[in-house]
Amino acid sequence: xxxxxxxxxxxxxxxxxxxxxxxxxxxxxxxxxxxxxxxxxxxxxxxxxxxxxxxxxxxxxxxxxxxxxxxxxxxxxxxxxxxxxxxxxxxxxxxxxxxxxxxx
Numbered sequence: 001x002x003x004x005x006x007x008x009x010x011x012x013x014x015x016x017x018x019x020x021x022x023x024x025x026x027x028x029x030x031x032x033x034x035x036x037x038x039x040x041x042x043x044x045x046x047x048x049x050x051x052x053x054x055x056x057x058x059x060x061x062x063x064x065x066x067x068x069x070x071x072x073x074x075x076x077x078x079x080x081x082x083x084x085x086x087x088x089x090x091x092x093x094x095x096x097x098x099x100x101x102x103x104x
Contacts, residue, residue, distance in 0.1 A: 020087075020088075021084065022058055022088055023062060023067070023084050023088040024055045025058075026084055027055060027056055027062075028056040030074050030076070031074070038056075044073055045073050061088075061089070062085060064085065067081040068081065068082070077103070079101040079102065082101055083101050086099045087099050
């Protein structure tokens with residue numbers, strides 16, 4: 001479980017340095033760190049490359065189901081992706097909250 005804790009700490013560190021971490025930026029950064037193309041990732045999770053591009057650029061929003069697919073594909077804790085997605089939605093609505101989810 002230390003891997004999960006390290007990944008959560010890294011996200012918190014990035015947020016402290018850069019400000020709010022948008023969900024699409026996070027997905028893009030993680031995808032690029034793994035050297036995965038948009039086409040490969042989109043095909044693997046069952047969406048179009050354009051839809052993934054729109055999510056990464058912030059033009060479209062992901063839903064919880066899609067956030068779970070990203071988490072599974074990128075091998076990150078689902079709580080990490082869900083909390084980032086919810087925080088992004090709240091931030092966009094003008095509410096700067098931090099969400100902490102616990103695995104069940």
